[in-house]
Amino acid sequence: MTTTTTPRKDTRRKPDPKCPLRPGEPCTLCQASVTGPQDCGLVYLIMDDPEAREAWAASRRR
Numbered sequence: 727m728t729t730t731t732t733p734r735k736d737t738r739r740k741p742d743p744k745c746p747l748r749p750g751e752p753c754t755l756c757q758a759s760v761t762g763p764q765d766c767g768l769v770y771l772i773m774d775d776p777e778a779r780e781a782w783a784a785s786r787r788r
């Protein structure tokens with residue numbers, strides 16, 4: 727018996743990195759020269775500065 731395999735379309739998607747500043751939303755590469763959240767200067771600035779992080783958290787509570 728011969729089995730044939732039909733080529734399956736590759737339905738795998740690339741990882742969809744989420745924006746840490748907009749929970750639940752994907753990174754849209756809104757900052758210049760970034761490849762994702764991992765090298766996003768805005769994410770770095772906010773997360774690295776306790777005051778900015780608190781202000782960001784407060785803005786999300788409103």
Ligand code: SF4
Nearest residue numbers: 745753754756757766
């Ligand atoms: S580039 Fe930075 S701020 Fe813009 S969506 Fe991506 S992670 Fe968020």
